[in-house]
Every structure is written in structure tokens, then in C-alpha cells.
Amino acid sequence: MEIKMKNKPLMKSILLYLGLALMVSGFIFSQNINSLDEIWIYNFARCIADGLLPYKDISMIISPLFPMICAVFLMIFGNEMIVLRVVEIFATAGILFLLYRIMKNLSIHKGIALILAMRNILYAFRLILFRLQLDNSNDTARSIVL
Numbered sequence: 712m713e714i715k716m717k718n719k720p721l722m723k724s725i726l727l728y729l730g731l732a733l734m735v736s737g738f739i740f741s742q743n744i745n746s747l748d749e750i751w752i753y754n755f756a757r758c759i760a761d762g763l764l765p766y767k768d769i770s771m772i773i774s775p776l777f778p779m780i781c782a783v784f785l786m787i788f789g790n791e792m793i794v795l796r797v798v799e800i801f802a803t804a805g806i807l808f809l810l811y812r813i814m815k816n817l818s819i820h821k822g823i824a825l826i827l828a829m830r831n832i833l834y835a836f837r838l839i840l841f842r843l844q845l846d847n848s849n850d851t852a853r854s855i856v857l
Contacts, residue, residue, distance in 0.1 A: 724808075724812075727808065727811070727825075728804055728805070728808045729804075731804040731807045731808055732800055732801055732804035734829075735800050735803045735804050735807070736800045739796055739799055739800050739803070740796065744792060749795070749799075751772075751773070752773070752777060752778050752781065752795065753781070753792055753795050755769065755771055755773070755775070755778035756778040756779075756781035756782040756785055756795065757782070757785060757790060759775070759778055759779055759782035760782040760783075760785040760786045760790070765778070765779075777802070780798065780802075781794070781795050781798050784797075784798050807828045807829070807831075808828075810827075810828040810831065811824050811825055811828040814827060814828065
């Protein structure tokens with residue numbers, strides 16, 4: 712029995728998005744939880760999930776959109792850091808997918824568009840990992856960089 716695919720571009724897009732999410736998950740889950748940004752977003756999302764209002768009940772130093780999105784998932788799936796990381800995976804994969812689609816619509820070859828999208832996210836993760844290595848290293852490495 713053969714299944715006829717009426718909408719192949721949609722299936723390709725879904726598979727590309729899931730592939731990007733799978734690849735990004737390896738980077739995100741391999742990080743330790745010692746980033747203050749991640750902890751702040753989690754605490755802001757937890758406070759919003761508990762019913763506090765941004766800028767009224769809690770003082771926020773970042774825009775509240777991502778913590779609000781995370782708060783919805785914290786209310787549904789439970790108050791755990793893993794929920795925030797899964798939302799981060801799908802948000803990052805969505806950004807990569809949109810970047811790929813924009814470059815593809817600008818008539819850039821799809822292979823080059825995918826490579827450029829991946830290069831951008833790998834560069835960001837390299838900066839994050841480099842910063843974490845500096846935080847965990849001794850003072851001589853910090854003095855060399857500074």
C-alpha cells in the first residue's frame with residue numbers, strides 16, 4: 712500500500728524543523744545550569760505562572776515575552792527547569808527554520824541557506840560555551856583573554 716504525499720513541501724519543512732530541533736537539543740541539554748540568564752528567565756516565568764504581573768509585581772530587566780511563553784508551558788507541564796529547556800529548543804529551532812526560509816525566499820541556494828542558518832546558531836553556542844569555559848577556568852586563562 713503506497714501513501715500518496717499531496718503536500719511534500721510541508722512534510723519536508725516539518726522534517727527539517729524537527730531535525731533542527733534534534734540537533735539544537737544536543738547543544739542545549741549538554742550545558743550545565745549555571746547561566747544567570749537561564750535562571751532569571753526560569754524565575755520570571757515561574758513568577759508569571761504563579762500569577763504575578765511583569766513590571767507591576769516583579770521587577771524585570773528583560774522583555775517579558777519569552778518568560779510569558781515559558782510560563783504557559785510551566786503551568787501545563789509542571790514547574791521544572793527541563794520544561795524551560797524544551798521550550799528553548801523549539802524556539803531556537805523555529806528561529807533557525809525562519810532564517811533558512813527567509814534565505815531560501817531570497818533565492819539563495821537551499822544548501823547554502825541551511826549552512827548559513829546553522830553557522831549562526833553554532834557561532835552563538837560557541838560564544839556561550841567559551842564564556843562557560845572562562846567561568847570554570849583558573850585566573851590565568853581570564854588574564855590572557857582580558
